[in-house]
């Protein structure tokens with residue numbers, strides 16, 4: 001396959017309600033979409049880089065620059081055997097995985113269309129539906145939080161994740177546990193604590209959370225290993241894991257018992273699959289994280305989640321939890337059992353709504 005042209009776009013989409021984490025609040029999402037023309041087949045990808053470098057160092061601006069000036073030149077005019085080779089072709093660029101993932105995932109979509117295969121099948125997926133959870137941002141009161149949880153449970157979602165930060169941790173978790181004794185519950189700290197906070201984090205053991213996600217430094221695997229020796233709650237790593245070698249290190253030092261895989265953070269489907277396979281060999285379950293994606297990124301997340309070791313419910317939820325109107329047709333829907341059916345049509349399995357995407361586009365750059 002030969003990459004003929006890519007189009008970068010920035011679209012703006014407002015979340016139905018602001019999403020607050022330990023590192024800040026997100027309201028108007030700026031989303032970088034990438035359209036790849038591969039011998040006439042059009043594949044779509046999404047960069048999950050944020051508006052600010054608070055989750056990771058990447059932003060929409062850095063992803064745009066890296067794609068235009070450094071990644072596109074590496075693939076332009078090259079004969080590529082398959083999308084599975086792209087991760088290695090992009091290796092000369094250190095890091096910038098979210099920029100890489102936008103391009104790499106678009107090529108997987110294009111290849112799946114050319115082979116008239118659902119992307120999930122091309123990736124080696126085995127599930128025809130995936131289990132879903134929700135991620136609930138920091139709420140002003142415990143009462144507001146309980147209402148959000150009630151709504152998610154009545155929609156069928158199988159697992160509840162809440163965001164915590166210093167000063168807003170034990171109390172909301174206790175309130176939820178008292179109200180929902182048997183729900184599958186977890187907390188995500190987005191790197192807001194230090195190893196010295198171990199005694200506080202240990203108090204969470206009383207609430208039998210299924211895991212605590214990324215309590216310590218965004219690039220600090222070693223301290224997580226030290227923390228895991230001091231607390232019962234299984235640690236799940238998110239921010240720390242950028243590729244299969246990070247995953248290998250984390251497993252070897254026992255820094256976590258579970259890994260959250262995000263396509264953007266790990267640089268696309270090939271890298272995600274390597275982490276998935278390594279975890280499977282080591283009996284470590286994985287689940288698919290979310291980055292408040294539009295329908296394009298969400299469709300890729302669904303395809304990835306069809307791999308066999310995605311055995312825990314992910315943060316892949318229905319379009320209507322995020323947007324008044326998504327940019328794909330049909331929108332992503334969740335069944336009353338809290339699952340999403342993996343589409344059985346070629347490519348990502350949802351149609352990008354070109355007219356809507358066009359009207360949301362704030363800037364565009366065509367590279368050929």
Ligand code: OSB
Pocket residue numbers: 021055134135188190238289290291292293315316317
């Ligand atoms: O840490 O999982 C995270 C959103 C933005 C940045 C980081 C994270 C999140 C979420 C939202 O938890 C998950 C979703 O897309 O619903």
Ligand code: MG
Pocket residue numbers: 188190213214238239260289
């Ligand atoms: Mg997280």
